[in-house]
Amino acid sequence: MNIGEFWNIFEGAELVENRIILKDDLHKALQFALENYSFNLLKDITAVEKRDKSIDLTYHLYSVENDEDLLITINVWNEAESVIDLFKSAIADENEIYDMFGIKFIGNEYLKRLYMPESWEGFPLRKDYIQSDERLAWDDDNNV
Amino acid sequence: MNLLYFMYMEYLAKYNIPKLFGDITFYIIPFCIIALALLIIVLILVLAERKLLGYFTQRKGPNRVGYWGILQTLADAIKLLCKENITPKGVDRFLFNLAPVLVFVPTFAALGIIPYCAEFTFVNTSTNVILYLILAAFPILSIFLGGWASNNKYSLMGAMRSIAQVISYELPVTFVLLSIVVLSSSTNLTGITLAQYSRAGFAGWFIFPCIIGFVVMFVSILAELNRCPFDLPEAESELICGYNTEYSGMRFAIFYLSEYAMLFANSMFLAILFLGGYLSPFGGYISHILLGDSYLASILVYFEQVFWLFLKSALLIFIIIWIRATLPRLASFDLLKFSWSILLPVSIVNLLLVVLIKFGGLL
Amino acid sequence: MTITTFKLNLGPQHPSTHGVLRLILELEGEKILSCEPDVGYLHRGMEKMAERMSYIQYLPLVDRIDYLAGFFYSELYCRIVEKALNIELSQRVKFIRVIMLELNRIASHLLWIGAFLMDLGAISPYFYAFREREMILRYFEKLTGQRMMYNYFVFGGIRRDIGYIEDIEEILKILPVKLNDYERIITENPIFISRTKGKGILTKYTALNYSITGVNLRASGISYDVRNTDYLYEGLKYKPVVLYSCDAWARYKARILEIRESVTLIKQVIEYLKSCSPTEQKPISPLNLKLPEGNYYGEIEAPRGMASCYVESVGEDRPYRLKWRTGSYYSVNLLRKLLVGNYLNDAIAIAGSLDIILPEVDK
Numbered sequence: 001m002n003i004g005e006f007w008n009i010f011e012g013a014e015l016v017e018n019r020i021i022l023k024d025d026l027h028k029a030l031q032f033a034l035e036n037y038s039f040n041l042l043k044d045i046t047a048v049e050k051r052d053k054s055i056d057l058t059y060h061l062y063s064v065e066n067d068e069d070l071l072i073t074i075n076v077w078n079e080a081e082s083v084i085d086l087f088k089s090a091i092a093d094e095n096e097i098y099d100m101f102g103i104k105f106i107g108n109e110y111l112k113r114l115y116m117p118e119s120w121e122g123f124p125l126r127k128d129y130i131q132s133d134e135r136l137a138w139d140d141d142n143n144v
Numbered sequence: 145m146n147l148l149y150f151m152y153m154e155y156l157a158k159y160n161i162p163k164l165f166g167d168i169t170f171y172i173i174p175f176c177i178i179a180l181a182l183l184i185i186v187l188i189l190v191l192a193e194r195k196l197l198g199y200f201t202q203r204k205g206p207n208r209v210g211y212w213g214i215l216q217t218l219a220d221a222i223k224l225l226c227k228e229n230i231t232p233k234g235v236d237r238f239l240f241n242l243a244p245v246l247v248f249v250p251t252f253a254a255l256g257i258i259p260y261c262a263e264f265t266f267v268n269t270s271t272n273v274i275l276y277l278i279l280a281a282f283p284i285l286s287i288f289l290g291g292w293a294s295n296n297k298y299s300l301m302g303a304m305r306s307i308a309q310v311i312s313y314e315l316p317v318t319f320v321l322l323s324i325v326v327l328s329s330s331t332n333l334t335g336i337t338l339a340q341y342s343r344a345g346f347a348g349w350f351i352f353p354c355i356i357g358f359v360v361m362f363v364s365i366l367a368e369l370n371r372c373p374f375d376l377p378e379a380e381s382e383l384i385c386g387y388n389t390e391y392s393g394m395r396f397a398i399f400y401l402s403e404y405a406m407l408f409a410n411s412m413f414l415a416i417l418f419l420g421g422y423l424s425p426f427g428g429y430i431s432h433i434l435l436g437d438s439y440l441a442s443i444l445v446y447f448e449q450v451f452w453l454f455l456k457s458a459l460l461i462f463i464i465i466w467i468r469a470t471l472p473r474l475a476s477f478d479l480l481k482f483s484w485s486i487l488l489p490v491s492i493v494n495l496l497l498v499v500l501i502k503f504g505g506l507l
Numbered sequence: 508m509t510i511t512t513f514k515l516n517l518g519p520q521h522p523s524t525h526g527v528l529r530l531i532l533e534l535e536g537e538k539i540l541s542c543e544p545d546v547g548y549l550h551r552g553m554e555k556m557a558e559r560m561s562y563i564q565y566l567p568l569v570d571r572i573d574y575l576a577g578f579f580y581s582e583l584y585c586r587i588v589e590k591a592l593n594i595e596l597s598q599r600v601k602f603i604r605v606i607m608l609e610l611n612r613i614a615s616h617l618l619w620i621g622a623f624l625m626d627l628g629a630i631s632p633y634f635y636a637f638r639e640r641e642m643i644l645r646y647f648e649k650l651t652g653q654r655m656m657y658n659y660f661v662f663g664g665i666r667r668d669i670g671y672i673e674d675i676e677e678i679l680k681i682l683p684v685k686l687n688d689y690e691r692i693i694t695e696n697p698i699f700i701s702r703t704k705g706k707g708i709l710t711k712y713t714a715l716n717y718s719i720t721g722v723n724l725r726a727s728g729i730s731y732d733v734r735n736t737d738y739l740y741e742g743l744k745y746k747p748v749v750l751y752s753c754d755a756w757a758r759y760k761a762r763i764l765e766i767r768e769s770v771t772l773i774k775q776v777i778e779y780l781k782s783c784s785p786t787e788q789k790p791i792s793p794l795n796l797k798l799p800e801g802n803y804y805g806e807i808e809a810p811r812g813m814a815s816c817y818v819e820s821v822g823e824d825r826p827y828r829l830k831w832r833t834g835s836y837y838s839v840n841l842l843r844k845l846l847v848g849n850y851l852n853d854a855i856a857i858a859g860s861l862d863i864i865l866p867e868v869d870k
Contacts (some may be wrong), residue, residue, distance in 0.1 A: 040715045040716070041715050041718060041720075041731075042718055043718065043720075043813070043815065043832065044718075044815065044830075044832040046817050046830045047830075048819055048827075048828045048830075049828070060815075064715065064729055064731050067736075087716060087718065088713075088716045088717045088718075088840070088844070089716065089717045089718030089837050089840060091840055091843070092718075092836055092837055092839070092840035096836075100554075114546065114547055115546070115547035115550035115869060116547065116550075124552060124555050125554060125555055125558075125828075197630065200631055201630060201631045201633075201634035201635070202634055202635070202638060203634065297513065297515050298515075301537065301851070372628065373628065373698055375628065376852070382523065382851055382852050382855050383851075384521060384522060468630070469630055469631050470629070470631065470692070471628075471629060471696065471698055472624060472627040472628045472629035472696065472698050472699050472702060473627060473628025473629070473698075473702075473852075474698055474701070474702070475701065475702055475850065475852050475853060475856075476537065476850065476851075476852055477850060478701055478702075
């Protein structure tokens with residue numbers, strides 16, 4: 001597959017190592033990859049919080065026919081486009097990211113607190129997350 | 145019936161005891177004995193099932209309480225007696241408490257119409273078979289009551305499945321019973337038993353002319369008893385425990401034990417209808433062979449007849465437990481389909497065959 | 508006519524949810540109109556914990572992600588650290604890991620077979636499958652000191668050299684014979700076939716769209732197996748199991764065939780191990796272990812679908828971010844679609860056939 005063609009279409013997209021970094025148009029890019037290059041398996045979505053508190057979402061696509069992997073990364077703040085109309089598995093991934101990082105996926109009506117209770121405050125995998133209950137708190141400086 | 149009755153009455157008349165007393169005690173004393181025996185038999189059955197299932201699945205089964213685990217069920221029963229009877233919020237209290245009481249009634253009533261030996265049945269009406277048909281369908285009422293009153297969706301679904309199941313399996317049973325009635329020209333269970341008598345022992349049993357009917361009846365009884373592979377009303381992996389999910393303590397124990405009582409009663413009916421009831425499988429009775437025509441032998445024969453009946457039903461129970469260890473559960477939809485599209489036509493065909501055998505001069 | 512529906516809470520305490528899965532079902536009678544999975548009853552914060560522990564501290568926890576197939580996650584985690592530190596494993600260590608993984612896969616599949624048949628209402632296969640699984644667990648216990656949480660793989664090697672190879676050979680000898688037994692009691696059982704054939708059809712498109720991997724995907728006709736490109740399995744002959752009927756039966760059969768395939772894999776490895784000398788690679792010292800800056804990714808074919816791990820390091824002694832991908836999580840998501848339109852007892856069979864395990868879902 002000619003990935004070069006891919007990032008020419010999307011404005012501002014660049015290739016870093018093995019992943020395509022998008023500025024925008026996440027949904028379109030995934031749709032393009034799905035329809036034109038048959039990347040039909042969304043292995044998972046990984047969210048990583050950066051130092052500036054923005055979130056990198058990495059979509060790990062895989063093509064069963066061609067046995068190829070494709071990583072698409074987009075940097076978001078609090079909202080992102082949902083891709084559940086393309087990949088139903090994203091319901092699970094987006095829900096987990098919502099629960100753990102607090103990112104709202106526009107268009108995903110299944111979002112709810114997944115692992116944490118409905119009334120839980122804060123998003124556990126954020127770096128600035130403070131555990132609300134002192135009994136659960138882990139003294140970060142003294143352990144290890 | 146008559147012989148035993150008159151012997152007893154003569155004995156009482158010797159001591160000038162009123163006839164009414166004799167009339168009452170003639171029925172009550174054996175009934176108490178049978179009821180007690182039933183409880184013991186149920187306890188044994190529970191143990192037997194657990195032991196057998198254990199051996200079928202390469203385990204030992206209960207083996208700690210008493211020698212060979214013999215007191216296990218008793219211990220369980222005592223434990224259940226001591227437990228709290230929880231009545232959940234939102235249940236219909238009256239029906240919830242009524243259901244376990246009602247569930248034993250048809251079982252005991254069914255025991256009343258069984259001919260245990262040649263001269264003894266509690267209620268010897270001329271239409272025992274019809275009575276049986278009613279009584280066999282009766283426990284479903286208390287199951288439904290329990291499921292409905294529990295205010296639990298799983299219980300309700302279990303109860304719904306029970307009703308559907310019993311209604312659809314009642315029809316094949318009726319047709320098989322009809323063919324038995326045709327074969328024996330009797331609607332009385334003693335009459336049916338006697339009609340199976342032959343000098344060659346088991347050759348006269350109705351299982352031979354009516355083998356299809358036996359299979360249909362066996363399967364239907366499995367379904368009516370909620371036994372595997374038709375144990376949908378209490379399918380634990382689907383409905384947790386079905387209709388008795390909300391029951392605890394002694395109420396649960398009653399449901400649990402009544403299942404086994406019903407299993408015992410139904411297998412006795414199967415034995416009576418197809419395996420010659422209390423008749424010996426060899427033609428002659430062992431007591432007669434060993435002791436000749438003595439008075440002792442004529443008494444022992446009654447006990448021997450009870451023994452044969454129990455042995456035959458024990459054999460059937462063993463097969464039922466064996467099936468439980470082997471087969472997975474049917475899907476509820478398949479279960480109804482199986483009854484209406486296979487068992488019912490087969491039982492009708494069986495009836496026609498039996499009529500042909502009986503009146504076509506084949507027998 | 509108004510159609511009345513009701514909500515049924517299947518779980519989190521329910522005999523057939525294998526732990527703490529909760530499904531909120533909307534039912535019409537027994538027909539499922541919608542399904543909403545609710546997970547998180549076993550959430551331990553595996554990903555957060557990793558950010559607060561050094562690499563070696565986290566290693567024993569990794570087994571707990573899937574307590575039935577702990578080796579796979581252990582291997583996955585070790586693999587990432589080895590990749591980051593550019594550690595080459597010797598062929599012997601690689602093959603010892605293959606043996607452990609495949610034995611673990613067999614144990615996991617055996618447990619699934621037992622539990623699945625239990626869901627369908629058959630008792631015996633559960634105990635038969637556990638009997639064979641027990642042999643494998645005994646072996647693991649002998650070798651690693653643990654039955655389920657092994658902590659046997661360490662960075663750059665294994666904790667101790669493999670031993671008791673004769674035990675493995677014994678297992679390999681017995682297993683195919685017992686599998687034939689299973690096939691006789693399960694695969695050819697008409698009730699089992701009626702419960703699983705054509706039930707829970709998972710088409711290729713749906714499977715991919717819901718990101719289903721592993722055996723479930725291969726039973727839907729797609730030959731995607733991470734083992735094909737896995738460096739541990741280099742030089743081993745392996746034929747992926749692909750079935751095309753897409754139903755619950757195919758998923759069952761695929762697992763049986765996978766066990767057979769695993770047996771042949773282990774046989775090949777044992778041949779090699781016998782020929783090579785037992786010089787063992789020393790694992791690296793885990794003290795003050797720091798991964799160079801960058802991100803690392805690894806995948807493995809776990810029994811319940813592809814598992815992957817992503818580690819982002821900023822040069823500290825602990826990961827900056829660690830992310831697990833587990834197969835069961837996507838299977839739970841699939842239930843939203845797969846259960847709709849089925850009856851409750853089929854739903855149990857379908858959910859069971861996907862092999863969901865909750866610690867893997869909740870992480």
